[in-house]
Amino acid sequence: xxxxxxxxVMRVLEQKKVVYKSYTYTPDxxxxxxxxxxxxxxxxxxxxxxLVTQGKSGQYYVFVVPVREELDLKKAxxxxxxxxxxxxxxxxxxPLTGYVHGGCSPVGMKKQFPTFIHESAKEHETMFVSAxxxxxxxxxxxxxxxxxxxCSFADIV
Numbered sequence: 001x002x003x004x005x006x007x008x009v010m011r012v013l014e015q016k017k018v019v020y021k022s023y024t025y026t027p028d029x030x031x032x033x034x035x036x037x038x039x040x041x042x043x044x045x046x047x048x049x050x051l052v053t054q055g056k057s058g059q060y061y062v063f064v065v066p067v068r069e070e071l072d073l074k075k076a077x078x079x080x081x082x083x084x085x086x087x088x089x090x091x092x093x094x095p096l097t098g099y100v101h102g103g104c105s106p107v108g109m110k111k112q113f114p115t116f117i118h119e120s121a122k123e124h125e126t127m128f129v130s131a132x133x134x135x136x137x138x139x140x141x142x143x144x145x146x147x148x149x150x151c152s153f154a155d156i157v
Contacts, residue, residue, distance in 0.1 A: 009132035020140040027135040033067025050104040055082035062115040069157040079154035103134040106149040115151040
């Protein structure tokens with residue numbers, strides 16, 4: 001087995017003294033979150049995707065939701081205190097966050113945006129999020145993710 005590559009997310013977690021486990025897999029460009037959960041041998045309810053939106057005010061928001069769920073834009077706007085939010089275009093993701101589609105993590109973005117984790121994460125001892133690169137995931141407690149990424153828990157699906 002090759003020496004583990006460290007992503008920026010892993011470095012941030014280590015710097016903040018967060019206990020985590022990292023996982024790698026060979027990505028397929030068309031791979032869904034559910035397929036990633038299956039590859040990890042995990043319940044899809046514990047594997048989360050990171051979505052970036054922009055509110056009517058122009059402010060950006062990050063939402064972390066289970067891979068099987070869809071972000072409810074009305075609930076997301078309410079959580080963010082906005083009239084409305086909409087998904088950003090895929091081409092805006094890298095310049096805004098430093099992450100590519102499929103490798104976006106709520107940890108270590110170029111700039112810290114208000115971030116919300118779906119409240120179902122609290123039902124699990126640990127959860128999975130992208131480690132900031134396609135093919136890399138980290139497992140950590142929802143509370144630690146909330147602490148490190150400055151997240152709130154909300155009903156957003």
